[in-house]
Amino acid sequence: MNSPVKTIPSLPDTLRGKLRAYWPLIKSLQTGLLLVTGLAGYMSSRCPVTTWPTLLGLSGSLFLAISGSTVLNMVFDRDIDARMARTAHRPLPSGRVSVGEATLLGIVMSALGIGWALLLSPLYGAVVFAGWFFDVVVYTLWLKRRTPWSILWGGISGGMPILAGRALGTGSIDWIGLTLALAVLLWIPTHIMTFSLRHAKDYRHAGVPTFPARYGECLTRITIALSSIAAAVAMGSAAYGIGMTWGYLRLLVVLSAGLLTLAISSLARPSWRANFGLFKYASLYMLGAMLMVAAGGP
Amino acid sequence: MKSMSVLDRLLLLATGGLAAYQVVVGVEGLGGLATWAYTVAFGVLLLAGLLLIILGFEALESPLVVIVAALLPLSLSLGLVAEYLPAWSGAYMAFALLGLTAIVITRYLAPGKAATITLALVHGVAGLLIFGLPLILSLRGAAPMGFILVGIGGGLIGLGGLLLAFLKAGKPLLPAETIFTLLPWLLLFMTAAFVAGMAMA
Numbered sequence: 001m002n003s004p005v006k007t008i009p010s011l012p013d014t015l016r017g018k019l020r021a022y023w024p025l026i027k028s029l030q031t032g033l034l035l036v037t038g039l040a041g042y043m044s045s046r047c048p049v050t051t052w053p054t055l056l057g058l059s060g061s062l063f064l065a066i067s068g069s070t071v072l073n074m075v076f077d078r079d080i081d082a083r084m085a086r087t088a089h090r091p092l093p094s095g096r097v098s099v100g101e102a103t104l105l106g107i108v109m110s111a112l113g114i115g116w117a118l119l120l121s122p123l124y125g126a127v128v129f130a131g132w133f134f135d136v137v138v139y140t141l142w143l144k145r146r147t148p149w150s151i152l153w154g155g156i157s158g159g160m161p162i163l164a165g166r167a168l169g170t171g172s173i174d175w176i177g178l179t180l181a182l183a184v185l186l187w188i189p190t191h192i193m194t195f196s197l198r199h200a201k202d203y204r205h206a207g208v209p210t211f212p213a214r215y216g217e218c219l220t221r222i223t224i225a226l227s228s229i230a231a232a233v234a235m236g237s238a239a240y241g242i243g244m245t246w247g248y249l250r251l252l253v254v255l256s257a258g259l260l261t262l263a264i265s266s267l268a269r270p271s272w273r274a275n276f277g278l279f280k281y282a283s284l285y286m287l288g289a290m291l292m293v294a295a296g297g298p
Numbered sequence: 299m300k301s302m303s304v305l306d307r308l309l310l311l312a313t314g315g316l317a318a319y320q321v322v323v324g325v326e327g328l329g330g331l332a333t334w335a336y337t338v339a340f341g342v343l344l345l346a347g348l349l350l351i352i353l354g355f356e357a358l359e360s361p362l363v364v365i366v367a368a369l370l371p372l373s374l375s376l377g378l379v380a381e382y383l384p385a386w387s388g389a390y391m392a393f394a395l396l397g398l399t400a401i402v403i404t405r406y407l408a409p410g411k412a413a414t415i416t417l418a419l420v421h422g423v424a425g426l427l428i429f430g431l432p433l434i435l436s437l438r439g440a441a442p443m444g445f446i447l448v449g450i451g452g453g454l455i456g457l458g459g460l461l462l463a464f465l466k467a468g469k470p471l472l473p474a475e476t477i478f479t480l481l482p483w484l485l486l487f488m489t490a491a492f493v494a495g496m497a498m499a
Contacts, residue, residue, distance in 0.1 A: 247322035250333075254321055254341035258348070265362065273353060280352045 045169025065113030071106035131160025248296030314347035428452030444498025451491030
C-alpha cells in the first residue's frame, strides 16, 4: 500500500504564505495614508527631496513604526474583532496567525522603526516614539474600552507622522508642523465618527464605547461638521504658512468646500448614503491635501 | 439605475484631474472675479466627478443636484463675462446671484411650473453665453480660434443638461441606461474642451 506523499513547501512559498497572512495585520490603506502624511510633512519643509537616503530612511522607519503599532493594536483588540462580523475574518480572530507570532512581529517592527528613526534624528525619533506610545499605550491599552473620547488620543497619534516628517525636514518643531498635526487630529473625527455611525451595531455588540452610542447621532453629526470646518481651517493656515502657491491654495479651498458641504448635508439630511459619501470623501480630501502640501510649495 | 463600471470611474477621475489642473493653473492675468468664478466652475466639476465615483449614479437623485448643476454654467458664464465683457460683469453677477437664489427658493417653496420656468430661464441665459460668446469672439478675431473649444464645451454641457432634465421629468430623450453610459464621456469631453479652449485663449 502506498503511503500518501507529503509535499514540503519551498522556502519562497512559505515566505509568500507568511506575507499573505501578515499583510492584513498592518491595515495597509490606513498605514499608507499615514505614511503619505509623514512624507508630505517632510517635503513641506522644502528641503531637497533628492536627499534619497533621508527620504528612504523616513519612509522605512515610519512604515515600520506605524505597522508595528497597528499589529500590536490588532493583538490587543483581537477579542473585540472576534465579536464583530466586519472584523471576525482578520488573521488573529480567525486563527490564521497566532497571538505569539503577531506580538513578536509587532514588537520587532516597532523596535526597528523607532530605532531607525532615532538614528536618523533624535528629535524625529522622539516624535515617532510619541506617536507609537499614544497609539499603543494611551489609545489601545488604556482608553479605547473606557471612553469614546479615546479617539482624541488616537487622533493625536495620527497627527504624529506629519509632525515627525516636518521635524526631520526642518530640524525643529515649528508652528506649521503643529498646525498640520492639528489638521490631521481635527480630521480624525470625520473619519472615525462616520465609521462608527456606519457600524454602530457592531461596536455596541463588541462593547466598545463610541461617540454615537454615548451622545446620540445628532450630536455626533454636529461634531463631525464642526471638526470638518476646523480641520479645513487648520489645513488652510498651514498651507498658507508653507507658502503654498495661489493655484494650489484655490484647489485646497475647493476640496475643503466639498468636505464642508458633505458634512453639513449629512447633518441636515442624515442618511446612510450621506454618511458613506462623507466617510469616503474625507479620506480623499486628506490624500489630496497631503499631495498639495508636498507639491504645492513656492 | 445603471451601476458604475470601472471605465465610468476612470473617465470621471480624468474629468476630476483636468478640472483640478484648471483650478491650479487658472488663467493668466485675470482679475479676482473671473478667477474665482472659474474656480467655482471647475471646482464644481471636480467635486461632481469625485462624488459620482464615490456614490455612483444614484448621487444624481439628490435634490441638491439641481442647485449644484446651476452653479456650473452660472459661474463659468460669469467668468467669461468678467474676462471679455468687463463692463457687464456687475450686472451679470447680480443676474447670476439672483438666478441662483430664485432656483433655490422656487425649488423648495414653489416646486412645479415656477421652478421649471426659473430653471430654464437661468440655464438658458448662462448656456447661451457659454456657447455663443467664445464663438462670436473667435470669429470676430477678438480671441484665438482655439477659444471656440470653450463654446463646444458649452454645447456639450447643454446636451448633458437636457438629457438629465428630461430624464428627471419622466420624459427621457434616450433610454436611462444610454444616458448614464454617455454621461461620463460627456463630462470628460466637456471639461477637456473647456481646459483646452482656455489654454488657447
